[in-house]
Amino acid sequence: MEKKTITIYINDKPYRVEPEQTVMQAADKLGFHIPRLCYHPKLSIEGACRVCIVQVEGLKNYAASCSYPVSDGMKIHTNTQEIRRARRDIVELILDNHPLDCHTCDRDGNCELQRLAYSMGIKKRHFEGEKKSYDKDLSSPSVVRDPDKCILCGRCVRICSEIQKVNALRQAYRGFKTVVMPAYNMPFSESVCTTCGQCINVCPTASFIEKNYTQELFEKLSDKSLIKVAQVAPSVRAAIGEAFGIPPGTAKEKETAAALKRLGFDYVFDTQFSADLTIMEEASEFLDRLQGKGRLPMITSCSSAWMKCMEQFYPDLIENISTCKSPMSMMGAVLKTHFPEKIKAAPEKIFSVAVMCCTAKKYEAQRPELKINGLNGVDLVVTTREAAWMIKSAGIDFLNIKGEEFDHPLGLSSGAGAIFGTTGGVMEAAIRTAYELYTGETLLDIEVNELRGLKGIKEGKIVMDGKEIRVAVAHGLGNACDLLDIARKEPGKYHFIEVMGCPGGCVGGGGQPYADANSIPLDEECLKLRAKALYDLDRNRTIRRSHENPDVQRLYKEFLGRPLSELSHKILHTHYKKKEPKGIIPRGLVRAR
Amino acid sequence: MQTSLENDRMAKLKKYMADVLEKTDRPESYLIAVLHRAQNLFGYLSRDVMDEIALTMNIPTSHIWGVATFYHYFKLKPQGKHSIAICLGTACYVKGAGDILRTIKKELKIGIGETTEDGFFSLHEARCLGACGLAPVVMIDDKIYGELTNQKIIEIINNYRKRDRKSKEG
Ligand code: FES
Numbered sequence A: 001m002e003k004k005t006i007t008i009y010i011n012d013k014p015y016r017v018e019p020e021q022t023v024m025q026a027a028d029k030l031g032f033h034i035p036r037l038c039y040h041p042k043l044s045i046e047g048a049c050r051v052c053i054v055q056v057e058g059l060k061n062y063a064a065s066c067s068y069p070v071s072d073g074m075k076i077h078t079n080t081q082e083i084r085r086a087r088r089d090i091v092e093l094i095l096d097n098h099p100l101d102c103h104t105c106d107r108d109g110n111c112e113l114q115r116l117a118y119s120m121g122i123k124k125r126h127f128e129g130e131k132k133s134y135d136k137d138l139s140s141p142s143v144v145r146d147p148d149k150c151i152l153c154g155r156c157v158r159i160c161s162e163i164q165k166v167n168a169l170r171q172a173y174r175g176f177k178t179v180v181m182p183a184y185n186m187p188f189s190e191s192v193c194t195t196c197g198q199c200i201n202v203c204p205t206a207s208f209i210e211k212n213y214t215q216e217l218f219e220k221l222s223d224k225s226l227i228k229v230a231q232v233a234p235s236v237r238a239a240i241g242e243a244f245g246i247p248p249g250t251a252k253e254k255e256t257a258a259a260l261k262r263l264g265f266d267y268v269f270d271t272q273f274s275a276d277l278t279i280m281e282e283a284s285e286f287l288d289r290l291q292g293k294g295r296l297p298m299i300t301s302c303s304s305a306w307m308k309c310m311e312q313f314y315p316d317l318i319e320n321i322s323t324c325k326s327p328m329s330m331m332g333a334v335l336k337t338h339f340p341e342k343i344k345a346a347p348e349k350i351f352s353v354a355v356m357c358c359t360a361k362k363y364e365a366q367r368p369e370l371k372i373n374g375l376n377g378v379d380l381v382v383t384t385r386e387a388a389w390m391i392k393s394a395g396i397d398f399l400n401i402k403g404e405e406f407d408h409p410l411g412l413s414s415g416a417g418a419i420f421g422t423t424g425g426v427m428e429a430a431i432r433t434a435y436e437l438y439t440g441e442t443l444l445d446i447e448v449n450e451l452r453g454l455k456g457i458k459e460g461k462i463v464m465d466g467k468e469i470r471v472a473v474a475h476g477l478g479n480a481c482d483l484l485d486i487a488r489k490e491p492g493k494y495h496f497i498e499v500m501g502c503p504g505g506c507v508g509g510g511g512q513p514y515a516d517a518n519s520i521p522l523d524e525e526c527l528k529l530r531a532k533a534l535y536d537l538d539r540n541r542t543i544r545r546s547h548e549n550p551d552v553q554r555l556y557k558e559f560l561g562r563p564l565s566e567l568s569h570k571i572l573h574t575h576y577k578k579k580e581p582k583g584i585i586p587r588g589l590v591r592a593r
Numbered sequence B: 001m002q003t004s005l006e007n008d009r010m011a012k013l014k015k016y017m018a019d020v021l022e023k024t025d026r027p028e029s030y031l032i033a034v035l036h037r038a039q040n041l042f043g044y045l046s047r048d049v050m051d052e053i054a055l056t057m058n059i060p061t062s063h064i065w066g067v068a069t070f071y072h073y074f075k076l077k078p079q080g081k082h083s084i085a086i087c088l089g090t091a092c093y094v095k096g097a098g099d100i101l102r103t104i105k106k107e108l109k110i111g112i113g114e115t116t117e118d119g120f121f122s123l124h125e126a127r128c129l130g131a132c133g134l135a136p137v138v139m140i141d142d143k144i145y146g147e148l149t150n151q152k153i154i155e156i157i158n159n160y161r162k163r164d165r166k167s168k169e170g
């Protein structure tokens, strides 16, 4: 069937377009980029900023193109002197309530407001008015909130409520006094914030940024008395190149290892190694549960933001959560036990750093129950963004660096470990190993396509020795909540559930490089390319199953014994507790009185 | 400690919310009505009360907080025995309401939206009380005092204090 089209005129030229779309959508497809600020294609339309105004003939006022629908015969002007001036005034007014500290700002060179101001040709400032002034909220280990930089576009509020469904943030008060804040203006650390950092990803300015530990890390790296050890999450290599202008989709694995060594780390290990370790434990735990030892469905526990979300909103499912620590924390545990033994050093001397795609890992690293003999498994977490900045700041030529291998004995990983970074990957990795542990046979068709891709909730089935195993995967906390609502209602529906707290999984983490000028935050194409980078790594590995990783096998032989051994339980597993931050509601949960 | 009076109020609020939930599947659209009822019962919206509303109505607290702070009508702190509303409407402002406000603030040692330490007065701002002919004007509880001067407003405040002392002694 032929699609109905209508004619619109943009800047006096006719175009055939589909009806039932906004002026901005039609213009985008035709190659007219109308400036914008509060609009994001994945979020509801707020129409708050008015930066996207255009002239429509016959209309008295300018139309906000992000929300104004096209109609047949419509004559649109996107670039007249009049509209340019009006837009410039709007951006100027935003700037006038914004600190003038670009050159010391965390988003310098990467700020949408800065880009807008530049593209509007704002050279002079005409209005000088009162500026707002609030304290920064530094209470969270992961996310810093700076209301002074806020331009009230509301993207953070919308991603937090619509995509993540956490509802930590909202606009409070009104007019000039409007501030985006948690309920009761509580410190972030006491709110429902899961520390996922998605507000950072969509913030056009530096109103939300990660808690930055780069200076502290530079300090530690120059401390000769410490043994500095890094671990690198899978998704970091899938995206770090973007921070250096490399298009998304190219994994920079060995380059990252090499750059971290140059930064001054004594050992650079791979979180993909401990992802393999996690799979050994998790697959074994799953098979135990399948045989009646523990509750089903089993739910994965790698995503720190998801863990906090679950403790707050789904405490009734705590027993369903795998007791496995995350790969980061498993690595941390080995780094403060077996590793110092092996290199004959005191565990206190190991300074353990995790380079993560994630802001929530900063929170996870501080969870007291993850301590190992009184020490933190991970002493400090930096995001992909922070690591990229450090590499630049140290004058390391990332683009031309010669790749190096990760170090032994905790640096070798299977392809299963690599795909941990993308939604569906943990499940796929677990299936590869669980199948073999259960049936004694090798699973040949190891790429589980129905678990790949960006659908919010994905389902799959595998048959092990005639037994059907039903699995489900969700990415983004909102999808996770929807999936968990299903699992609550139909407890027998699934055997195994994977949850990642960020859109697209870790590749879309709150610590990943910012979108560049030609892209948008959390662009699906970009997420897919990052995932592809990891799937490519997997495909190019000779070892693609976690249990075949010889270094993991060695670790069991030399140290842990076997999966779920007493020692494994002591250092690789943990427990979760119901959390009720002050003034929150457990989502959809009737509070037990 | 919750007094029995508070328990009683909470019970009334819960009954009200139960009735609301009975008749709608979109509780959010009744939020303002529920907040109104809560303020009528408790005199202001405490965190405990907002938490309870969040839990019962299944509305995020951040959202409730957003609404409660948006409307000046909603009070977030316990209110003093007497409420002083100073008009900052155009007429009053021109006639020196700003000055009067400064005097009140100094006398009571509180700002707008606050309550004195002894819980006796709360201070609010109003926009035109419809008594422009008497500007500048304050309204204490439901009584209007007009043609104010700095001296006059202090006298009025002191009169309230005196009366209170008397009624305590008597
Ligand atoms: S982008 Fe259209 S109003 Fe903000």
Ligand code: FES
Pocket (backbone or CB within 6 Å): B087, B088, B089, B090, B091, B092, B093, B127, B128, B129, B130, B131, B132, B133, B135, B137
């Ligand atoms: S302006 Fe104060 S009563 Fe009208």
